[in-house]
Amino acid sequence: MRKKRKAIYAILAATLLGSMIAGCAGGKSEGTQGTEGTADNGGGEKTEARTLKIMAGVIGGKTPEENGLFEKEIERLTGITVKLEKPASDYDKKLLAAVSSGEKFDLLQISKEKMNTFIEQGILTPLTDKVKGSETLSDPNVIPSEEWAQVETKDGEIYGVFTKYQGGTMPIVRNDWLKKLGLPEPKTLDDYYTVLKAFVEQDPDGNGKKDTYGLSTAGMYELQGFFSAAGLKQRYVEKDGKLDVPYSTDAAIPIYEWLAKLYKEGILDPNFATNDTGKMRDLFLTDRVGMITYWDAWVGMLNNTRKEQDPNTEFEAKGLPGAVGPDGNHMLRRGDPDVWVIPVNAENPETAFEFIEWWHSKDGIILGSLGIKDHDYTEQNGKYELTQTGKEHAMDHGVPFWYNKNVEPPFGKLPGVQEAQDLLAKYASLELTPPRWADAEKIINEYSFKAIMGQMPAADAVKKCGKS
């Protein structure tokens, strides 16, 4: 019996050892492949095939079938044969698995945050010279010059090119409720309190019940529009080469106290800690709450949703610039942009860059927004008409908004969006998100929630948060 057991252990050990050797060998060969890919690209003289392998999270068709049509449409418009992989879910996981298993892509669509990680790993092709030498991309009408600062590294290198115009977040108010209650647009934190309290107490939906909240959020997702009252920027700021978290400083105490007052008085939705953004939007759309904090694009989508349900609705969502700061300025948050990047092992990097340039042309923008000709829309004498499929896809195939001023939106923008975007252009700036933000965020959230829900005095919470 013992001998038999020993034999089984021996077989198991041999299997494990064999697989381990195989594993080591695999790793080595992949490493070599990567290096070879870079060397090839450095050759420069090689003629490239006009084919591209792309992986994207939001760019492409809405279904696998439409994705096939999307690939054909790119080929029709550019002459480049494209294989576009667009996972239905878990994009980051699938991107990680595909790239690390040795699959070679010419183009990847990733967020700026992921781009920073990839730059750190040295796996992206620098595009600085190409961007500066590109007639299309260096045109400030196509991409405003000041926007490039968003994707530049500290040493001025550019590794990614915007896939679309990325908006930002802001307080969104029920403007029809403001009008109904005869309230002016709030400017200071005190004004906000007055408005939000009125939304709770003055029955803005007119159903005779006290069933409305002033403000709802999805956790600590987006409170920049209120912390602006103390002149505090969300996440990190860099001061004299040192990173600081303004939300964990003493200056943040009055804002936490203000939020705690809202929570205590039932003005802040009691489910704010457990809400996801979907629940928060539902509350806004179903007349349960008068203000949420969300993306500029959603001002239009919220208005449109209610308009489609009832063409005579009085519902009117409107973006606000947030509470004014001590210096008289507002402070909103720009979202991290999505970018096209070319990995170092791309087989056709020149074609990939040609595609990026095309993506910012009229044809590229129409494909990324309206979608596929004769499937999502039809065009006659320069006049566009959406098909039923096109209407369902809401003019978003990865590019709901774009920078190129030479390309006018064929159907205009949804109500309220332009005003919201104007506010962002005026007041919003990017956040600084260095690696390990997730760890810091957890600590900030923990103490922020305690302060807001009255489980700890704001001053103690800030002190402990800063210490952690």
Next chain:
Amino acid sequence: MKAIVKYRAVYLMMLPIIAYFLIFAYYPLVRGFVISFQQFRLIGDRPFVGLDNYAQVLKDSAFWDTFANTLIIGGSILAIGFIMPIALALLLNEVFASWFKKIVQMVVYLPHLFSWVVVGGMWIMMLSPDTGIVNQLLLALGAEKPIGFMSQEAYARPVMVFTAVWKEVGFTCILYLAAIVSINPSLYEAARIDGANRWHLVRYVTLPQLVSTMKVVLMLHVMSVLKMFDQIFVMRNGAIAGKVDVIMMYTYQKGILEFQIGMATAAGFLVILATLIITFVIRILIRYDEE
């Protein structure tokens, strides 16, 4: 060797299964183990860094926080989730109306069939401070104000333990009920002749006869206790994350959110190691191999 030749057809039939496990279980496991010693890059060379990833994980206070949460939540689920199904099975065994017994069995088994996305979402809704049924009941019973079960640290872990036990109690209960059915009726008869009452029958006949099932159930639960992920992923929020984030959330954060695959795999292997140790200790404690 002779046996292999003699039963070669059987061994041949085993090959696909062995291949399946080698390709989909052992190969990824070994690759993961190798990666845990590398400075991982998505493309290009991945230099070996010895035990750096393990050292980094072990030095990370977030790892130890999540480890402590895992032990507290997992340990509580293990203990309460061990007792509750036995109690339920014994109670159901005493029910004479079979229609009632079947209905209860079905109702308590149902949650096991749903994924955590459904169960978690349902409980978040039921525990909501404004529209949740639990708080409505508490207010009706005279509570002063609603309780934020999902947003207050004091309730966070008990809620996770309660919902986990609630979801699985029916399934485990059925295992015990099946074991109870197979107990030799003559044991009960002999006990009754000896003057045993209903409590004596449960205490001295049913429970001892369930020991081997208890051992299997306990071992299965012990092996999965550190793997807890879905429930926490669905039910956590920023307010309670510090109290409920478990070790698999840590590997998810490192691996998928931060792309620090070396650290994530190192943490994953520490979980495997801890599971091995805990399993062996429990095996010895409960004398698993003894009849």
